[in-house]
Amino acid sequence: MLERKTTYQRKVNFYETDAQGVVHHSNYFRYFEEARGYLLEHLGLPYYQMHNEGFFVVLVEANIRIKHPIVYQDVFSIDTTVDIKNEFSLYFDYKIYVDDRLCAIGNTKHCIVKDGKLIKIPDFLLRILDAG
Amino acid sequence: MLERKTTYQRKVNFYETDAQGVVHHSNYFRYFEEARGYLLEHLGLPYYQMHNEGFFVVLVEANIRIKHPIVYQDVFSIDTTVDIKNEFSLYFDYKIYVDDRLCAIGNTKHCIVKDGKLIKIPDFLLRILDAG
Amino acid sequence: MLERKTTYQRKVNFYETDAQGVVHHSNYFRYFEEARGYLLEHLGLPYYQMHNEGFFVVLVEANIRIKHPIVYQDVFSIDTTVDIKNEFSLYFDYKIYVDDRLCAIGNTKHCIVKDGKLIKIPDFLLRILDAG
Amino acid sequence: MLERKTTYQRKVNFYETDAQGVVHHSNYFRYFEEARGYLLEHLGLPYYQMHNEGFFVVLVEANIRIKHPIVYQDVFSIDTTVDIKNEFSLYFDYKIYVDDRLCAIGNTKHCIVKDGKLIKIPDFLLRILDAG
Numbered sequence: 001m002l003e004r005k006t007t008y009q010r011k012v013n014f015y016e017t018d019a020q021g022v023v024h025h026s027n028y029f030r031y032f033e034e035a036r037g038y039l040l041e042h043l044g045l046p047y048y049q050m051h052n053e054g055f056f057v058v059l060v061e062a063n064i065r066i067k068h069p070i071v072y073q074d075v076f077s078i079d080t081t082v083d084i085k086n087e088f089s090l091y092f093d094y095k096i097y098v099d100d101r102l103c104a105i106g107n108t109k110h111c112i113v114k115d116g117k118l119i120k121i122p123d124f125l126l127r128i129l130d131a132g
Numbered sequence: 133m134l135e136r137k138t139t140y141q142r143k144v145n146f147y148e149t150d151a152q153g154v155v156h157h158s159n160y161f162r163y164f165e166e167a168r169g170y171l172l173e174h175l176g177l178p179y180y181q182m183h184n185e186g187f188f189v190v191l192v193e194a195n196i197r198i199k200h201p202i203v204y205q206d207v208f209s210i211d212t213t214v215d216i217k218n219e220f221s222l223y224f225d226y227k228i229y230v231d232d233r234l235c236a237i238g239n240t241k242h243c244i245v246k247d248g249k250l251i252k253i254p255d256f257l258l259r260i261l262d263a264g
Numbered sequence: 265m266l267e268r269k270t271t272y273q274r275k276v277n278f279y280e281t282d283a284q285g286v287v288h289h290s291n292y293f294r295y296f297e298e299a300r301g302y303l304l305e306h307l308g309l310p311y312y313q314m315h316n317e318g319f320f321v322v323l324v325e326a327n328i329r330i331k332h333p334i335v336y337q338d339v340f341s342i343d344t345t346v347d348i349k350n351e352f353s354l355y356f357d358y359k360i361y362v363d364d365r366l367c368a369i370g371n372t373k374h375c376i377v378k379d380g381k382l383i384k385i386p387d388f389l390l391r392i393l394d395a396g
Numbered sequence: 397m398l399e400r401k402t403t404y405q406r407k408v409n410f411y412e413t414d415a416q417g418v419v420h421h422s423n424y425f426r427y428f429e430e431a432r433g434y435l436l437e438h439l440g441l442p443y444y445q446m447h448n449e450g451f452f453v454v455l456v457e458a459n460i461r462i463k464h465p466i467v468y469q470d471v472f473s474i475d476t477t478v479d480i481k482n483e484f485s486l487y488f489d490y491k492i493y494v495d496d497r498l499c500a501i502g503n504t505k506h507c508i509v510k511d512g513k514l515i516k517i518p519d520f521l522l523r524i525l526d527a528g
Contacts, residue, residue: 014433014443015288015426019281019336025191026165026279029158030411037410047410048469059157063195072283073444146301146311147294147420151413151468158411162279169278179278180337204415205312289455290429293422323421327459 004129006042008035009077012070022069028104029062032094035078036108039092043082043128055122056113057090064106074098084129087120088112136261138174140167141209144202154201160236161194164226167210168240171224175214175260187254188245189222196238206230216261219252220244268393270306272299273341276334286333292368293326296358299342300372303356307346307392319386320377321354328370338362348393351384352376400525402438404431405473408466418465424500425458428490431474432504435488439478439524451518452509453486460502470494480525483516484508 018024037047050057070076079095089109096104112119150156169179182189202208211227221241228236244251282288301311314321334340343359353373360368376383414420433443446453466472475491485505492500508515 013426013430015282015290015429017283018279019283019285020188020190021283024279025194026158026161029161030409033158033411034409046469056152058152058201059198061195061197062157063193065193066191069190073442145294145298147297147414147422149415150411151415151417153415156411162277165279166277178337183336205310284452284454289458290422290425293425297422320416322416322465323462325459325461326421327457329457330455333454 004039004043005079005081006035006039007077007079008038009075010034012072012074012076014072017072020069022071023074025064025066028064028066028096028106029108031076031078031096032062032064032080032092032106032108035080035094036082036092039080039082045125045128054114057110058113059108059110060089061109062106063108064104066104068098068101068103070096070098070103076103082129084121084126088118090121136171136175137211137213138167138171139209139211140170141207142166144204144206144208146204149204152201154203155206157196157198160196160198160228160238161240163208163210163228164194164196164212164224164238164240167212167226168214168224171212171214177257177260186246189242190245191240191242192221193241194238195240196236198236200230200233200235202228202230202235208235214261216253216258220250222253268303268307269343269345270299270303271341271343272302273339274298276336276338276340278336281336284333286335287338289328289330292328292330292360292370293372295340295342295360296326296328296344296356296370296372299344299358300346300356303344303346309389309392318378321374322377323372323374324353325373326370327372328368330368332362332365332367334360334362334367340367346393348385348390352382354385400435400439401475401477402431402435403473403475404434405471406430408468408470408472410468413468416465418467419470421460421462424460424462424492424502425504427472427474427492428458428460428476428488428502428504431476431490432478432488435476435478441521441524450510453506454509455504455506456485457505458502459504460500462500464494464497464499466492466494466499472499478525480517480522484514486517 012023016023016027077097081093083091088111092108094106112121144155148155148159209229213225215223220243224240226238276287280287280291341361345357347355352375356372358370376385408419412419412423473493477489479487484507488504490502508517
């Protein structure tokens with residue numbers, strides 16, 4: 001199992017809240033995407049570069065459990081890790097904290113598509129995830 | 133186990149797509165919310181009325197598996213069911229179709245909050261879900 | 265001056281609200297987009313068909329004045345008209361009502377792009393707008 | 397005329413793009429909100445503090461002209477200024493740059509609401525805007 005980890009941090013924006021006064025749950029998946037891009041970039045694998053080379057990282061599964069709602073102006077951190085459990089899938093795990101309080105945990109599963117077809121995780125990606 | 137079911141339908145809006153040319157995955161959870169509200173309204177339980185009476189239906193878990201991406205102008209249907217498996221939680225299941233093709237399945241778990249505290253599912257809610 | 269008009273109607277979704285308890289202003293521009301697509305479709309000019317033929321309708325200006333906030337579950341109507349004031353630009357005007365109350369007015373300006381270049385409004389579009 | 401200015405910077409997120417491959421125009425108004433909050437915070441006037449004291453800064457007008465679309469991964473800057481032109485309204489102006497290229501200009505107008513009523517801009521706000 002290969003594993004890498006980063007911590008991504010930012011502040012909640014007002015437009016991400018809803019009339020219950022908290023961050024709307026759909027936005028957590030957007031936060032996950034930011035954290036995922038941050039981790040890939042940290043590994044030298046920016047999304048846009050993969051796009052430019054014709055590789056699409058496609059989300060096929062997404063899960064979240066919210067323990068404590070986060071609110072406007074909260075500064076949250078997301079601990080993100082990536083694993084490869086089989087030759088077709090990337091798995092990311094996320095933990096969202098505000099200060100030391102664990103507010104939400106989630107994960108996403110992705111596959112790689114090139115020329116419209118599902119492909120094995122390409123070697124350059126394996127090498128980078130392996131080298132860390 | 134109590135169960136109710138509706139089918140909610142609408143068209144994908146352009147602003148719900150992303151640069152991969154498909155609906156951004158975070159929007160499926162917004163579609164689920166629409167379908168959930170539609171089901172509750174069908175049962176005579178509009179969200180806004182519960183809000184007005186001080187009951188908040190709070191999402192604590194959300195999961196999705198995407199099988200086929202949906203795109204701009206697709207007309208999709210969501211089959212939605214609701215279950216009560218214990219005295220504290222509502223469970224919704226969703227299946228998103230475009231024509232007869234199953235494009236995504238998901239579920240969400242919710243609890244009820246009143247005056248800032250987690251409460252048992254109130255009787256009026258049980259009665260309505262039971263009466264169907 | 266050519267002019268066409270439709271009225272588009274739907275209900276506010278919960279995820280479109282913000283922590284001030286009203287629809288977040290950015291969403292009005294998304295409502296405008298829905299209303300615009302509805303008008304073009306009514307005229308036999310669906311967006312996606314224009315896309316397929318390589319014509320992109322690009323928004324270059326957008327303006328709104330909000331008179332009364334709209335809230336969760338409001339059913340709003342948008343009166344939409346389209347004008348051509350010069351050979352390069354389409355102008356849409358929007359009025360958002362809840363019941364008979366005018367809640368917001370806005371407009372957008374668009375140009376047509378083909379093969380990455382700004383082009384004159386194509387004849388087939390003029391003919392359709394003229395025929396009404 | 398009172399005037400204050402900040403420059404706010406961040407990167408475009410993937411979920412802010414649409415199927416035309418660019419940032420969806422509605423998101424520029426969200427960027428404006430971020431930039432506005434950044435300016436107010438810089439002036440010692442965080443939004444959430446004003447909320448806590450019962451003052452709501454309500455957007456009543458928003459306008460944008462887009463000159464060049466911005467895309468995924470662009471790092472953009474927003475030059476933001478605030479003016480008071482009469483005793484009821486705050487005016488913000490925004491210029492969005494990527495590198496040295498002016499990509500969009502916009503402005504928003506806001507009034508202050510307390511206890512559900514439109515009020516004059518309160519003295520503490522005038523003092524802060526005046527002191528700069």
